[in-house]
Amino acid sequence: MDKIFECNEEIKKIVLQVAEVAQYLWQNGWAERNAGNISVNIDALINKNLSLENFSVFKLPKIYPELAGKYFFVTGTGKRMRDLARSPLNNALFIRLNDAGDAYHLLVSNAENNYKFRPTSELPTHLGIHQMINKAGRKEKVVIHTHANELVALTQNPALKSAEALNRIFWGMHPETMVFVPKGVGFVPYILPGTQEIAEPTINMLKQHDIVLWEKHGVFAIGEEILDTFDNIDIICKSAKIWFICKQAGFEPEGLTDFQLDELKSLVKKFNS
Ligand code: 13P
Ligand code: ZN
Numbered sequence: 001m002d003k004i005f006e007c008n009e010e011i012k013k014i015v016l017q018v019a020e021v022a023q024y025l026w027q028n029g030w031a032e033r034n035a036g037n038i039s040v041n042i043d044a045l046i047n048k049n050l051s052l053e054n055f056s057v058f059k060l061p062k063i064y065p066e067l068a069g070k071y072f073f074v075t076g077t078g079k080r081m082r083d084l085a086r087s088p089l090n091n092a093l094f095i096r097l098n099d100a101g102d103a104y105h106l107l108v109s110n111a112e113n114n115y116k117f118r119p120t121s122e123l124p125t126h127l128g129i130h131q132m133i134n135k136a137g138r139k140e141k142v143v144i145h146t147h148a149n150e151l152v153a154l155t156q157n158p159a160l161k162s163a164e165a166l167n168r169i170f171w172g173m174h175p176e177t178m179v180f181v182p183k184g185v186g187f188v189p190y191i192l193p194g195t196q197e198i199a200e201p202t203i204n205m206l207k208q209h210d211i212v213l214w215e216k217h218g219v220f221a222i223g224e225e226i227l228d229t230f231d232n233i234d235i236i237c238k239s240a241k242i243w244f245i246c247k248q249a250g251f252e253p254e255g256l257t258d259f260q261l262d263e264l265k266s267l268v269k270k271f272n273s
Pocket of ligand 1: 034035036037075076077078079119120121122145193194
């Protein structure tokens with residue numbers, strides 16, 4: 001078992017919460033095969049006296065100056081959420097970006113290494129998001145990507161390929177959505193996954209929203225806490241489900257009125273002030 005994990009109760013808590021959320025992603029049917037990935041910035045929880053000389057280093061295609069020397073817990077590429085739930089340390093990794101921010105150390109020593117895998121293929125998006133968060137001095141630490149069925153289905157509708165149309169559905173189907181997701185979602189039109197090209201618009205969208213939908217693919221969400229970040233995805237899925245239930249029952253859902261939405265917005269403002 002990894003020494004970093006063993007010596008720190010706070011990190012152990014993070015690892016167990018990632019495992020808990022992985023179980024929810026699987027139970028919801030959002031995590032076919034290796035679908036989805038999670039990263040958590042654990043830098044504040046790490047003992048910085050760790051000697052790095054035994055750890056392998058892997059070059060990154062881009063420099064992340066704001067993340068230089070920072071530590072993350074990241075799910076492994078090709079790993080299943082259902083396996084992560086049972087056995088998080090065999091399906092996710094600790095990494096540390098090097099001092100230049102252009103490579104990462106895998107924080108398992110070669111001698112002990114039973115981690116025959118690398119971080120998620122969506123690492124460019126995860127690191128880009130953490131970099132944007134750090135640069136802006138924001139508090140989010142968690143990034144979750146999943147293939148939520150209802151959200152992917154919505155983006156298959158040409159009439160719904162905009163943040164405006166999607167948010168009208170999310171906010172209109174249930175009052176809780178405006179309360180917990182007041183910034184609404186951003187929308188990224190289809191781009192090849194795992195690339196820098198999809199990372200850029202996703203990062204830009206997350207400057208204004210906490211959730212971004214990827215057309216015909218899934219969702220990225222950020223938050224301060226692992227479970228809350230999952231909850232926000234779950235909340236917009238609830239709205240999407242209600243919309244589909246109404247459609248399947250053969251009627252057009254009415255949605256909350258502009259007045260009702262404004263009323264909720266004022267409530268959220270009051271709550272946050
Ligand atoms: P990884 O297995 O590389 O994390 O990829 C899963 C995924 O959802 C890609 O978008
Ligand atoms: Zn994906």
